[in-house]
Amino acid sequence: MLQLSPEEWTAVALSIRVAGWATLLSLPLGIATALLLARRRFWGRELLNGLVHLPLILPPVVTGYMLLLLFGRRGPIGSLLEETFGIVLAFRWTGAVLACAIMAFPLMVRAIRLAVEAVDPKLEQAAGTLGANRLWTFATITLPLILPGVIAGAILAFAKAMGEFGATITFVSSIPGETQTIPSAIYALIQVPGGESGALRLTAVSIAVAMAALLASEAVARLVARRIADR
Amino acid sequence: MSIDVAINHRLGGFTIDATFRSGAGLTALFGRSGAGKTTVVNAVAGLLRPEQGRVTVDGQVLLDTQRGIVVPPHRRRIGYVFQEGRLFPHLSVRQNLGFGRWFQRHQHRFGSFADTVELLGIGHLLERRPGSLSGGEKQRVAIGRALLASPRLLLMDEPLASLDEARKAEILPYIERLRDAFGLPILYVSHSVPEIARLATTVVVLADGRVERCGPPAALMADPDLFPLMGRHEGGALLAARILAHDPIDELTELEVTGGRLWVPLVEAPIGTQLRVRIRARDVILAAAPPVGLSALNCLPATVVEIGALDQPIVDVKLVSGDDFILARITRRSLRVLALEPGRPVHAVLKSIAVGRRDIGRDEHLAEGGSGKD
Numbered sequence: 001m002l003q004l005s006p007e008e009w010t011a012v013a014l015s016i017r018v019a020g021w022a023t024l025l026s027l028p029l030g031i032a033t034a035l036l037l038a039r040r041r042f043w044g045r046e047l048l049n050g051l052v053h054l055p056l057i058l059p060p061v062v063t064g065y066m067l068l069l070l071f072g073r074r075g076p077i078g079s080l081l082e083e084t085f086g087i088v089l090a091f092r093w094t095g096a097v098l099a100c101a102i103m104a105f106p107l108m109v110r111a112i113r114l115a116v117e118a119v120d121p122k123l124e125q126a127a128g129t130l131g132a133n134r135l136w137t138f139a140t141i142t143l144p145l146i147l148p149g150v151i152a153g154a155i156l157a158f159a160k161a162m163g164e165f166g167a168t169i170t171f172v173s174s175i176p177g178e179t180q181t182i183p184s185a186i187y188a189l190i191q192v193p194g195g196e197s198g199a200l201r202l203t204a205v206s207i208a209v210a211m212a213a214l215l216a217s218e219a220v221a222r223l224v225a226r227r228i229a230d231r
Numbered sequence: 232m233s234i235d236v237a238i239n240h241r242l243g244g245f246t247i248d249a250t251f252r253s254g255a256g257l258t259a260l261f262g263r264s265g266a267g268k269t270t271v272v273n274a275v276a277g278l279l280r281p282e283q284g285r286v287t288v289d290g291q292v293l294l295d296t297q298r299g300i301v302v303p304p305h306r307r308r309i310g311y312v313f314q315e316g317r318l319f320p321h322l323s324v325r326q327n328l329g330f331g332r333w334f335q336r337h338q339h340r341f342g343s344f345a346d347t348v349e350l351l352g353i354g355h356l357l358e359r360r361p362g363s364l365s366g367g368e369k370q371r372v373a374i375g376r377a378l379l380a381s382p383r384l385l386l387m388d389e390p391l392a393s394l395d396e397a398r399k400a401e402i403l404p405y406i407e408r409l410r411d412a413f414g415l416p417i418l419y420v421s422h423s424v425p426e427i428a429r430l431a432t433t434v435v436v437l438a439d440g441r442v443e444r445c446g447p448p449a450a451l452m453a454d455p456d457l458f459p460l461m462g463r464h465e466g467g468a469l470l471a472a473r474i475l476a477h478d479p480i481d482e483l484t485e486l487e488v489t490g491g492r493l494w495v496p497l498v499e500a501p502i503g504t505q506l507r508v509r510i511r512a513r514d515v516i517l518a519a520a521p522p523v524g525l526s527a528l529n530c531l532p533a534t535v536v537e538i539g540a541l542d543q544p545i546v547d548v549k550l551v552s553g554d555d556f557i558l559a560r561i562t563r564r565s566l567r568v569l570a571l572e573p574g575r576p577v578h579a580v581l582k583s584i585a586v587g588r589r590d591i592g593r594d595e596h597l598a599e600g601g602s603g604k605d
Contacts, residue, residue: 133305
């Protein structure tokens, strides 16, 4: 009963791979976006903010369909990617990475942005008077100070990516071994007679992963916060 | 060594139009809060870009809006000690101190890490984090951090404002040592007359964004026109003095000033040390004849040179004693009873205890008459 079947293991492993890549690849962009939104006043700032948050509010199936339109093999970006780099996203696990990254992006940016807003820009000014240029100031002052937020954002994004369903299944379908992540597998299992026990096992895995991610995020954030605490 | 500053900048409805030149030693930017002092130092540091301005330090142009030159802060080599310290909370004291060294080319370095730590007395704090330090300790670490970046000019924006009297007294000697031992030019923002009287080589008086006066502190302190700015209680004269003798039994120190000798509460410094002593106008009593049977220990012969405005019940009288000016604040009635007028000899009487510890500072330069008047 508790033993996962090989197919179920495949779905779990794929989910972790997809969520891991989605988190890793979107992290630099997430940090940059959070810095931009928290620190800079520029034309179109509200627009960018809205765009980042859109996947949180839109029905996931709409996001997935838009991805299909844009990144499908006949879509404007999809065809360009295929012609110039030979990269195909539609119906591939790499497409699942893209869908998960976009769906998890708002959560990541929100967590990091809160951390950036808590950093006193006066400390960065002080670093400047000590001879540090912007890049060094970011590396030695800003980044260490926002690290708890970055870690929390990454773990949150990872958990969200693990559970992403609507956009993924719309964009890359549910191909076992290629794009069938845990949620798609659960959905497939409950469609067939006798699949309930498999669905239940994967559900347990989902809950465990989500819970572990939340606890880890809290614990790491607390640890880092204590290290840099004002004591 | 010279600092040239000319800044024109609008902040809301407030315009700052400040031009001054200063030299070595400690230049105090003095004025009430809101006079534009911090704006000026921020423009010198490069943290604020004024609409129009020119800043040169030692002949090197750091800012010239006309020629489109704006050197970014990290390339100016100007140290900045902020009012609130601004230590990096995630780094230890040692890492905070070493931060600026990272970015400095070796040829610019002066003062070793060990010497600076020793000078500021922070050796026991090195492994701690800023959050666990007291206000005075934080400020000393902030000074050390700025020093170790080997700046060509040090800015200090009210570095003592957030500290109580005891902590201030703890840090003042360190700032005197920076000025005298390191020979580092300092631009020091303050609205505190005692601090400026004790530390400044040159004073730039700012009011409503404009430079009202610029000159050596002894001359400015003795200027009754500036009394409203300094506050009625704090105005007074600044005298250069030298320690003549100590009296350990009565715990007094005898000082030599150009006009005579003064007994003040014991000063812990060797005989011969040059000092500056601030004498508040309201602590000075005038006598027409040498007084007898008084508890006050000090009596300096002086001559009246100027009498202030008579429209108030209290009148400021400017005296000359030796080469120094002394100010006395007396009632209009006393002025009339003593029949004081310019040229008239008097005796300036001063209680020893009126000179507090914070009114006495070490000084190698004041005796030479200050510098950098412009």
